[in-house]
Amino acid sequence: MTTTRDADTPLDDEFTPVSESIGRIIEAVDDGDQAALDQLLEPMHAADIADVIEQLSPARRRAFLSLYSGEIDGEILSEIDESIREEVVDLLPHEIVAEAVREMDNDDVVDLLEDLEETDQRALLAALDDSDRAAVEQSLTYPENSAGRLMQPDVVTAPEHWTVGDAIAFLRSEDWLPDQFYHVVLVDPRRHPTGYVTLGKILSSRPQMLLKDIAEDSFRTVKARQDEGDVAYIFNQYHLISAPVVDDHDRLVGIITIDDAMSVLDEEHEEDFLRMARVAEDSHVSDSAFATARQRLPWLVINLCTASISALVIAQFEDTLSALVILAALMPIVASTGGIAGTQSLAVAVRALATRELTAANARRVILRELMAGLLNGLGLAVILFAAGALLLGSPWIGAVLGMAMIANQIVAATGGVLVPLALSRLGLDPALASGTFVTTMTDVMGFFAFLGLASWMLL
Amino acid sequence: MTTTRDADTPLDDEFTPVSESIGRIIEAVDDGDQAALDQLLEPMHAADIADVIEQLSPARRRAFLSLYSGEIDGEILSEIDESIREEVVDLLPHEIVAEAVREMDNDDVVDLLEDLEETDQRALLAALDDSDRAAVEQSLTYPENSAGRLMQPDVVTAPEHWTVGDAIAFLRSEDWLPDQFYHVVLVDPRRHPTGYVTLGKILSSRPQMLLKDIAEDSFRTVKARQDEGDVAYIFNQYHLISAPVVDDHDRLVGIITIDDAMSVLDEEHEEDFLRMARVAEDSHVSDSAFATARQRLPWLVINLCTASISALVIAQFEDTLSALVILAALMPIVASTGGIAGTQSLAVAVRALATRELTAANARRVILRELMAGLLNGLGLAVILFAAGALLLGSPWIGAVLGMAMIANQIVAATGGVLVPLALSRLGLDPALASGTFVTTMTDVMGFFAFLGLASWMLL
Numbered sequence: 001m002t003t004t005r006d007a008d009t010p011l012d013d014e015f016t017p018v019s020e021s022i023g024r025i026i027e028a029v030d031d032g033d034q035a036a037l038d039q040l041l042e043p044m045h046a047a048d049i050a051d052v053i054e055q056l057s058p059a060r061r062r063a064f065l066s067l068y069s070g071e072i073d074g075e076i077l078s079e080i081d082e083s084i085r086e087e088v089v090d091l092l093p094h095e096i097v098a099e100a101v102r103e104m105d106n107d108d109v110v111d112l113l114e115d116l117e118e119t120d121q122r123a124l125l126a127a128l129d130d131s132d133r134a135a136v137e138q139s140l141t142y143p144e145n146s147a148g149r150l151m152q153p154d155v156v157t158a159p160e161h162w163t164v165g166d167a168i169a170f171l172r173s174e175d176w177l178p179d180q181f182y183h184v185v186l187v188d189p190r191r192h193p194t195g196y197v198t199l200g201k202i203l204s205s206r207p208q209m210l211l212k213d214i215a216e217d218s219f220r221t222v223k224a225r226q227d228e229g230d231v232a233y234i235f236n237q238y239h240l241i242s243a244p245v246v247d248d249h250d251r252l253v254g255i256i257t258i259d260d261a262m263s264v265l266d267e268e269h270e271e272d273f274l275r276m277a278r279v280a281e282d283s284h285v286s287d288s289a290f291a292t293a294r295q296r297l298p299w300l301v302i303n304l305c306t307a308s309i310s311a312l313v314i315a316q317f318e319d320t321l322s323a324l325v326i327l328a329a330l331m332p333i334v335a336s337t338g339g340i341a342g343t344q345s346l347a348v349a350v351r352a353l354a355t356r357e358l359t360a361a362n363a364r365r366v367i368l369r370e371l372m373a374g375l376l377n378g379l380g381l382a383v384i385l386f387a388a389g390a391l392l393l394g395s396p397w398i399g400a401v402l403g404m405a406m407i408a409n410q411i412v413a414a415t416g417g418v419l420v421p422l423a424l425s426r427l428g429l430d431p432a433l434a435s436g437t438f439v440t441t442m443t444d445v446m447g448f449f450a451f452l453g454l455a456s457w458m459l460l
Numbered sequence: 461m462t463t464t465r466d467a468d469t470p471l472d473d474e475f476t477p478v479s480e481s482i483g484r485i486i487e488a489v490d491d492g493d494q495a496a497l498d499q500l501l502e503p504m505h506a507a508d509i510a511d512v513i514e515q516l517s518p519a520r521r522r523a524f525l526s527l528y529s530g531e532i533d534g535e536i537l538s539e540i541d542e543s544i545r546e547e548v549v550d551l552l553p554h555e556i557v558a559e560a561v562r563e564m565d566n567d568d569v570v571d572l573l574e575d576l577e578e579t580d581q582r583a584l585l586a587a588l589d590d591s592d593r594a595a596v597e598q599s600l601t602y603p604e605n606s607a608g609r610l611m612q613p614d615v616v617t618a619p620e621h622w623t624v625g626d627a628i629a630f631l632r633s634e635d636w637l638p639d640q641f642y643h644v645v646l647v648d649p650r651r652h653p654t655g656y657v658t659l660g661k662i663l664s665s666r667p668q669m670l671l672k673d674i675a676e677d678s679f680r681t682v683k684a685r686q687d688e689g690d691v692a693y694i695f696n697q698y699h700l701i702s703a704p705v706v707d708d709h710d711r712l713v714g715i716i717t718i719d720d721a722m723s724v725l726d727e728e729h730e731e732d733f734l735r736m737a738r739v740a741e742d743s744h745v746s747d748s749a750f751a752t753a754r755q756r757l758p759w760l761v762i763n764l765c766t767a768s769i770s771a772l773v774i775a776q777f778e779d780t781l782s783a784l785v786i787l788a789a790l791m792p793i794v795a796s797t798g799g800i801a802g803t804q805s806l807a808v809a810v811r812a813l814a815t816r817e818l819t820a821a822n823a824r825r826v827i828l829r830e831l832m833a834g835l836l837n838g839l840g841l842a843v844i845l846f847a848a849g850a851l852l853l854g855s856p857w858i859g860a861v862l863g864m865a866m867i868a869n870q871i872v873a874a875t876g877g878v879l880v881p882l883a884l885s886r887l888g889l890d891p892a893l894a895s896g897t898f899v900t901t902m903t904d905v906m907g908f909f910a911f912l913g914l915a916s917w918m919l920l
Contacts, residue, residue, distance in 0.1 A: 018816065018819065019821075022819065022820070023820075023821065026821065045678070045697075047698055047699070054817060055817065055821050055822045057822075057825055167663075168663060171663045172663070172664055172666065174664065177660065178660075180658070180701065182642050182659070199642070200631075200637065200640070200641050200642070203627075203628060203631045203632070203659055203662065203663065204632055204634065204637055205632070206632065235722070236723070236726055237507050238505055238507055239507070239719045241718075241719065258701075258718050258719065258722065259701065259718065262695070262718065262721075262722045262725065265722065265725065265726060266725060266729070269726070269729035269733070270729075270811060272733065273732065273736070273807060273811060274807055274808070274811065276736070276737070276807075277736070277803045277804055277806065277807030278803065278804055279804045279808055284812075284817075285808060285809075285812040285817050285822065285826050286822075287829075289828075289829045289831075289832030289833045290832075290833075290836065292829060292830070293833040293836035293837045293840070296804045296833065296837060297837050297840055297841075299800060299804070300797055300800055300801060300837055300841060300870075301844065303796060303797045304797055304841065304845070307792055307797060310792055310796075311790055311792065311793055312789075314788060314789035314792070315786065318785045318786070321788050322782065322785050325781050325788075326775065328788035328791075329774035329775040329778075330771055331788075332767060332770055332774070332795070333764065333767040333768065333770075333771055336763060336767045336770075337760055337763050337764055337767060340738060340759060340763045341756065341760060343737045343738065344739045344756045344759070347733060347736075347737030347739050348734070348737075348744075349745075351730060351733060352744075356478065356479070357514060357515065357744075358745050359478065359479050359482065360479065360482070361482035361483065361515050361516075362515045362516075362517075362745065362746075369747075369748070369749045369752060370752070371749075372749030372750075373749045373752040373753040373756065376749065376753035377753045377756060377757050377760055380753070380757055381760060381761070381764065384761065384764060385764070410760075440796075444796065448792075
């Protein structure tokens with residue numbers, strides 16, 4: 001669903017953004033006004049129409065799809081978010097989905113099918129023609145989130161001994177070429193990729209040049225079983241535009257282009273972001289209240305348990321607290337400021353692990369750096385707390401206890417923030433997932449213990 | 461610095477990754493062994509060499525650069541992270557940097573120069589030839605983080621009335637073509653872009669075809685003053701590979717390619733991730749302890765202030781706490797579990813605002829959804845707390861107080877987590893930056909107040 005534009009259309013006539021038209025779209029859906037809906041959606045890009053479908057409430061989404069089902073094509077369907085894809089496919093008539101799937105690139109078909117139930121999968125596979133079905137089934141044999149699932153099986157290849165003229169003649173004669181391709185992959189007779197040539201080079205070279213003489217210096221293949229996160233890293237790190245995918249025998253089986261790698265990078269970031277906040281990575285604003293509650297409850301229950309450890313620590317100091325109730329009011333200051341510092345240190349470490357900037361080579365230096373930074377900030381905060389204790393509470397001793405506890409907790413926070421994710425990542429676990437719970441438990445326990453312990457010792 | 465590979469090199473011979481060689485690189489640097497260093501770095505990609513330079517301690521970095529300065533070229537220099545770029549440029553001999561800059565694409569030169577002091581900028585601009593200098597200076601007139609700074613000024617263009625044959629003849633005759641280009645931009649006589657043609661289409665069409673007849677249907681330009689974050693969004697949303705950049709008069713001034721958009725997307729994500737954790741977005745593992753402490757201190761001091769509000773709330777209940785000291789041990793449970801729930805709700809809302817999935821159209825529904833989810837989880841947690849109170853503490857009343865306070869705080873947390881970022885974003889502020897502080901202050905204050913208030917009422 002792309003808009004056709006001719007040369008006379010003024011430049012600022014871009015696609016209508018979702019936010020401008022969503023109000024009127026909702027009106028048209030509520031009125032059951034199909035003509036108005038068609039008119040509103042006509043100038044919109046498929047990706048934006050998919051966003052509209054995501055933003056509607058489930059009831060309106062049903063109404064929308066029954067009014068607009070005739071216009072749902074492969075482009076719109078492949079843009080719809082995973083979280084509601086199954087729902088949308090089930091709401092649409094089978095022949096609409098089948099037609100849409102036939103229009104889609106094979107990598108998009110794989111992306112759609114892998115989220116569906118097996119019966120839906122089978123029905124849609126049956127709608128494909130034989131060669132597409134074989135390609136899609138082949139992709140689906142690779143593990144989820146692997147390069148094999150991400151790749152486009154149709155690759156434009158050429159034997160290395162061809163000339164530029166041969167390549168151009170071949171490209172002009174073929175009618176199956178993918179919509180988007182930027183390179184011709186050179187292969188040997190056993191279909192092992194040996195290099196690639198950019199289309200720019202082919203176009204700017206003389207017809208008698210050999211392809212292998214204008215191949216790019218830098219060449220990198222991806223294994224079909226490789227994790228898609230590694231693929232995104234490789235594209236971003238080495239500025240690739242496309243990368244050939246090979247099977248276990250190093251034979252070419254497909255190609256990944258940068259736009260797919262960009263989507264994966266986006267998803268991986270989103271995953272880290274949500275995991276750090278203890279939210280399931282498939283959380284979505286369009287989820288129901290019940291689904292939302294269920295996704296979040298486990299981490300809340302875990303927090304109940306870790307908070308109970310803090311409660312146990314505090315309970316050891318009942319006598320101190322009875323003697324000086326003001327301590328109960330002050331103790332969360334040390335714990336919570338430690339929690340913030342731990343999260344800060346943790347966030348930098350988790351990012352650096354993800355971007356592979358924190359490695360065995362600099363781990364020791366980073367840990368020492370954090371220890372020093374924790375000490376410095378602890379000292380700075382201690383000065384403030386000591387002054388506040390003396391001036392506002394009239395008790396330099398309470399200020400001193402607050403300050404000393406803060407120094408200890410800032411050091412624990414800053415070093416814990418880097419040690420915990422390093423340890424998790426050494427164990428092969430995702431540091432974004434569980435580090436936060438460990439670190440804040442450490443800073444809570446340390447915060448309450450140091451403050452109440454020092455208070456028992458110095459103030460009573 | 462790309463490795464040259466010929467067709468006979470086996471496929472698994474990829475670039476040597478950093479982690480494998482960093483130990484030996486450090487040894488070579490410490491031994492001052494230039495030959496060993498060269499040998500270790502020879503098979504490495506420029507991006508990985510830049511990572512090595514980032515991961516070395518400042519002292520080793522100096523030693524590394526003095527041993528290896530002769531090999532530092534434009535590719536390595538443009539890969540070095542902003543955080544240490546100025547330091548590296550200052551450590552290298554001027555003629556090395558000047559030579560490197562002359563090799564770089566103009567968009568990379570802009571990216572390098574914008575981080576340098578004005579005297580360094582001037583010195584390097586002087587090293588460029590006249591046309592490159594003019595292009596770079598032109599880019600630098602656009603605001604920081606704008607499309608104008610990101611674009612490559614050299615664009616391959618063609619008049620719309622040209623045929624495929626004309627285009628191929630033109631491309632073969634030109635020798636200034638950029639390393640990477642995927643489209644030919646069609647322009648009218650006043651240099652307004654009117655469409656674009658992929659190189660794949662040019663290669664697969666007959667020579668007499670008119671370019672305008674094989675232009676892409678979907679065409680989108682970017683304004684030079686547009687924020688780079690919007691540019692990254694547009695690339696990701698509409699799956700663009702390149703987008704022409706126009707000035708205020710809609711004249712073509714450059715082109716942005718997807719690899720640059722991908723880098724921006726990566727940076728924007730990193731910024732959100734770090735900001736949510738209250739870390740300055742330019743924080744980096746290679747920063748010194750002092751810089752680290754200074755970047756983090758402001759948010760810690762702000763937290764001291766917000767934690768003092770909680771302390772004031774708790775202090776109002778001194779009598780209750782004196783009467784029942786166990787309450788002091790239990791009160792952080794309600795506050796901290798509220799903090800987790802608030803962060804969960806917040807993370808989903810901040811992501812949805814960034815991806816434009818949370819808009820005026822669904823804000824009300826999402827707020828209601830959060831309210832319901834908070835209520836559901838509050839009820840679930842309350843049941844656990846009530847049971848724990850009855851069984852472990854032997855007091856169903858304390859369990860009931862904990863449970864009721866938890867329900868109230870979960871509702872505040874879940875709705876606050878979406879209302880605060882919505883409000884900040886309405887005010888034109890970055891919701892990732894300050895929401896966390898607002899939300900956790902709300903959940904702390906509400907947690908302590910509801911728990912101690914209900915306890916005063918029900919238990920005394």
